[in-house]
Amino acid sequence: MSGGDNAVLDDICYLDLRTWTWSRTWRFVPRYDHSTWVWGGKIWVSGGMGEEMERTNEIWWLDFRGAPAFEGGPTYGTMGSDDMRPLGDTRYASYHGFAAHQTPALGSTGYAANTSSVQSNSATQIQRSPPVAPGAISSVKFISSPNLPMQNVGTHFHVFSSGCMLDFVTPATNMPLETSLSALDLDTLRWQKLADGKDLFAPAYRWHYCCLDADGTHAWLLGCPREVRGANGGDAEEYLSDVLPIDLRKFGLLGNKMSQE
Numbered sequence: 001m002s003g004g005d006n007a008v009l010d011d012i013c014y015l016d017l018r019t020w021t022w023s024r025t026w027r028f029v030p031r032y033d034h035s036t037w038v039w040g041g042k043i044w045v046s047g048g049m050g051e052e053m054e055r056t057n058e059i060w061w062l063d064f065r066g067a068p069a070f071e072g073g074p075t076y077g078t079m080g081s082d083d084m085r086p087l088g089d090t091r092y093a094s095y096h097g098f099a100a101h102q103t104p105a106l107g108s109t110g111y112a113a114n115t116s117s118v119q120s121n122s123a124t125q126i127q128r129s130p131p132v133a134p135g136a137i138s139s140v141k142f143i144s145s146p147n148l149p150m151q152n153v154g155t156h157f158h159v160f161s162s163g164c165m166l167d168f169v170t171p172a173t174n175m176p177l178e179t180s181l182s183a184l185d186l187d188t189l190r191w192q193k194l195a196d197g198k199d200l201f202a203p204a205y206r207w208h209y210c211c212l213d214a215d216g217t218h219a220w221l222l223g224c225p226r227e228v229r230g231a232n233g234g235d236a237e238e239y240l241s242d243v244l245p246i247d248l249r250k251f252g253l254l255g256n257k258m259s260q261e
Contacts, residue, residue: 220243
């Protein structure tokens with residue numbers, strides 16, 4: 001777990017699924033409404049809001065390889081099965097790390113499901129100072145690129161697949177804007193536009209969630225028609241009536257297992 005779902009927090013911790021005990025808390029990067037996944041022996045954090053409550057163009061990662069605090073960390077899979085591997089086993093980190101973070105990604109609307117407000121807890125409000133997370137912490141801020149999707153425009157869904165962070169940029173309002181599907185290669189940290197939004201998203205719909213299958217080859221957007229939201233005076237923010245399936249293999253994304261080979 002990293003950051004907060006209804007507040008800007010910099011906490012990071014994990015739950016050991018063998019003993020059902022929580023680890024201690026460390027400091028990582030303050031974020032709210034962000035995406036987190038495990039790949040290549042690193043914990044990645046992208047998108048969301050920082051302490052200034054503004055959308056960020058940064059991506060952060062914590063390299064936990066060789067960190068004793070994570071070597072005895074949680075396991076993913078069924079006890080006694082061949083699928084169960086330690087968190088520190090980088091051969092399986094991307095696949096099982098993504099499966100463990102299978103909750104639907106929220107859009108960048110500033111609204112989290114089942115919450116009605118967002119608060120920023122500063123250091124003066126929380127009288128505690130946990131240590132910095134063990135391992136190497138790095139970050140990159142994207143300033144300009146021909147294929148860089150601007151995070152403060154549209155509704156964004158950040159998900160992991162095939163060694164890339166995918167950014168679904170969908171319409172947020174009735175105003176015309178550029179929508180797209182882009183991919184950030186986590187090895188080279190270079191952006192690539194995979195498709196224009198007009199080829200993927202019908203302008204008459206508004207999307208609230210994005211889900212992927214375990215291998216990252218298929219995506220589903222969940223939402224509703226725009227007129228439903230308007231007819232209810234804005235109360236249908238989380239109304240889900242339509243599903244848009246997307247086959248990511250059409251864009252060259254062969255899945256998490258294939259990308260490791």
